[in-house]
Amino acid sequence: MKTIKTIILSVILILISNSYSFASEKLFEEAKKKFEKKDYEKSKFLFQRNIVFNPKDAKSYLYLAKIFKNEDNQEEEEKNLDTTLLLDPENEEAIYMLINIQLDRSNFEKANDLMDRFSNICKTLCSKKTEISKSLQDFEANNEK
Secondary structure (H helix, E strand, O other): OHHHHHHHHHHHHHHHHHHHHHHHHHHHHHHHHHHHOOOHHHHHHHHHHHHHHOOOOHHHHHHHHHHHHHOOOHHHHHHHHHHHHHHOOOOHHHHHHHHHHHHHOOOHHHHHHHHHHHHHHOOOOOOHHHHHHHHHHHHHHHHHO
16 A cells, blocks of 8 residues: 555656656747847746746856846846856856956956866857957057056
8 A cells, every 4th residue: 555655656746847847848948939039028037937947957047147148237147157157067158258247347367267167168169269369368468558
């Protein structure tokens, strides 16, 4: 009798976890579509809802960072990028976006540290290395004057 109860409880728990996973995946895809259509308010709401179901979804935090970048809310952008990197330390897009924030703030020491990290992990955005290096060299040249 105990074994049957345990099996039934296990099946119920599996079904519940699968439905949460499906709901989270569906929310993410819907939010991404809204983002691509530049409907940032609705996509922001959906990404935030997705995080409620799946708080370790680095992609949702990355998209929220992109939305906040579009809204010129650098503080929230940075918070979401930090969370993205906490969950996915090798997310090169998040590192690239953080480098740009640090360059905007003229925090070139932090930008250099992030650039080193970016250089070690880049796979798809490697072409951006020269752009960042040029920005850092331009700053160093201006500081020498």
